Amino acid sequence: ADQSFDVVVLGAGPGGYSAAFRAADLGLKVALVERYSTLGGVCLNVGCIPSKALLHTAAVVEEAAKMAEHGITFGKPEIDLDKLRKFKDGVVGKLTGGLAGMAKARKVTVVTGVGAFVGPNHIEVHGKDGKQVIQFASAIIAAGSQSVKLPFAPEDERIVDSTGALLLKRVPKKMLIIGGGIIGLEMGTVYSTLGARLDVVEMLDGLMQGADRDLVKVWQKMNEHRFDNIMLKTKTVGIEAKADGIWVTFEGEKAPKEPQRYDLVLQAVGRSPNGKKIGADKAGVQVGDRGFIPVDSQMRTNVPHIYAIGDIVGQPMLAHKAVHEGHVAAEAAAGQKSHFDATVIPSVAYTDPEVAWVGLTEDEARKQGRKVTKGMFPWAASGRAIANGRDEGFTKLLFDEETHRIVGGGIVGTNAGDMIGEVAVAIEMGADMVDIGKTIHPHPTLGESIGMAAEVAEGVCTDLP
Numbered sequence: 001a002d003q004s005f006d007v008v009v010l011g012a013g014p015g016g017y018s019a020a021f022r023a024a025d026l027g028l029k030v031a032l033v034e035r036y037s038t039l040g041g042v043c044l045n046v047g048c049i050p051s052k053a054l055l056h057t058a059a060v061v062e063e064a065a066k067m068a069e070h071g072i073t074f075g076k077p078e079i080d081l082d083k084l085r086k087f088k089d090g091v092v093g094k095l096t097g098g099l100a101g102m103a104k105a106r107k108v109t110v111v112t113g114v115g116a117f118v119g120p121n122h123i124e125v126h127g128k129d130g131k132q133v134i135q136f137a138s139a140i141i142a143a144g145s146q147s148v149k150l151p152f153a154p155e156d157e158r159i160v161d162s163t164g165a166l167l168l169k170r171v172p173k174k175m176l177i178i179g180g181g182i183i184g185l186e187m188g189t190v191y192s193t194l195g196a197r198l199d200v201v202e203m204l205d206g207l208m209q210g211a212d213r214d215l216v217k218v219w220q221k222m223n224e225h226r227f228d229n230i231m232l233k234t235k236t237v238g239i240e241a242k243a244d245g246i247w248v249t250f251e252g253e254k255a256p257k258e259p260q261r262y263d264l265v266l267q268a269v270g271r272s273p274n275g276k277k278i279g280a281d282k283a284g285v286q287v288g289d290r291g292f293i294p295v296d297s298q299m300r301t302n303v304p305h306i307y308a309i310g311d312i313v314g315q316p317m318l319a320h321k322a323v324h325e326g327h328v329a330a331e332a333a334a335g336q337k338s339h340f341d342a343t344v345i346p347s348v349a350y351t352d353p354e355v356a357w358v359g360l361t362e363d364e365a366r367k368q369g370r371k372v373t374k375g376m377f378p379w380a381a382s383g384r385a386i387a388n389g390r391d392e393g394f395t396k397l398l399f400d401e402e403t404h405r406i407v408g409g410g411i412v413g414t415n416a417g418d419m420i421g422e423v424a425v426a427i428e429m430g431a432d433m434v435d436i437g438k439t440i441h442p443h444p445t446l447g448e449s450i451g452m453a454a455e456v457a458e459g460v461c462t463d464l465p
């Protein structure tokens with residue numbers, strides 16, 4: 001081997017860099033292998049961060065237009081796409097540059113190139129300057145996922161995935177989003193605010209699957225104006241690239257009979273794990289049919305000194321899950337008794353309004369036959385939401401009927417994502433409705449609605465609109 005390390009981490013996304021930094025902090029000699037020249041993986045380079053830079057811009061544009069109702073009128077927004085792109089790239093650069101500094105400060109050796117196992121204790125990395133073999137005592141696989149492409153989609157620059165959409169090359173007049181999940185709807189929000197008309201097609205019977213239906217209803221009502229056509233229970237069966245546009249054929253009860261023409265088509269039909277692309281078999285690591293790597297609660301694969309974390313081990317494919325798994329794997333590799341034992345993992349759609357949820361939804365409780373007491377606080381009764389001119393939202397908490405302990409919660413409204421963490425803490429702590437209701441929340445804040453929802457469940461907050 002060319003070099004030898006206590007821990008080699010394969011992939012420098014949120015899971016990988018968190019694992020590498022924690023392992024180094026625990027005194028281990030660490031290498032971090034990444035095929036791209038910047039650290040941060042999907043999340044920092046082509047996911048969470050650039051999408052939020054654009055979504056914040058879009059939300060401000062929408063909010064500015066609403067100020068007309070408050071007596072302040074701005075002109076029609078002038079959009080400089082080059083400058084917006086530069087801003088977004090600057091945000092990404094700051095964060096990925098920060099990671100490089102943090103790696104250096106910890107003396108983590110960053111190895112740039114494509115890595116693959118060549119044995120149970122060796123990874124081979126192919127970089128610009130040739131190949132090298134790295135020996136390791138432990139390895140942490142954090143190679144992430146990539147977006148799924150429809151097999152019949154032709155190669156054309158007007159057909160993109162989320163990475164292509166984030167390049168923001170131009171604003172189409174008419175855009176189709178294939179897949180009504182969070183990523184598709186977030187990107188749709190951005191393009192629609194910049195001027196595109198949207199269609200969305202979804203195979204299932206509702207957008208934003210996984211979220212409580214009541215939350216989604218509020219989002220949908222506020223966003224209807226962006227869409228010409230929301231096609232549910234509809235399949236995309238053909239895509240043809242012609243000179244005058246991308247022509248898409250649909251199948252389903254309410255699907256348009258004729259092919260429809262679009263200027264841009266975004267494929268947002270999910271992500272598939274990279275498990276089958278890293279030579280796992282050479283190390284004896286089992287990989288499931290779909291490319292996910294099975295792990296135990298210490299994030300160990302079937303090979304005890306090789307761990308796996310993040311998108312590559314399963315749903316939910318979220319950065320905050322990857323980070324926590326990364327810490328567990330690094331600590332376990334350092335001989336600690338850490339386990340991944342989170343009760344819940346929150347989800348957020350950073351749309352406008354935001355939709356955030358954690359733990360059980362009402363639908364899931366019903367399916368599990370679990371009896372729950374609901375506390376629902378409409379923001380039409382929140383002084384802060386009214387003052388903001390944004391009182392369309394609500395906060396909903398679910399409690400076990402017998403123990404009164406919180407089992408789930410959902411928030412729709414501005415800043416919902418920033419508030420859902422409190423509900424997650426309450427669930428992890430086993431808080432009950434009195435704990436939450438009697439906690440003094442600052443007034444007037446949107447977060448107050450969490451305390452109020454608990455009081456509604458208790459039956460002590462009764463005079464709601």
Ligand code: FAD
Binds near residue numbers: 042047
């Ligand atoms: P990744 O981030 O996928 O990183 C894996 C890394 O491994 C990559 O850098 C890759 O280049 C590298 N790699 C892979 N194979 C090799 C190899 N053989 N050799 C060397 N390097 C290799 N999640 C959220 O929580 N919040 C959000 O708001 C959010 N928004 C998103 C928006 C978009 C548009 C997308 C696409 C995703 C979003 N996600 C969001 C999901 C989030 O990005 C992922 O869950 C997260 O990045 C997973 O982290 P990871 O460490 O498992 O893998």
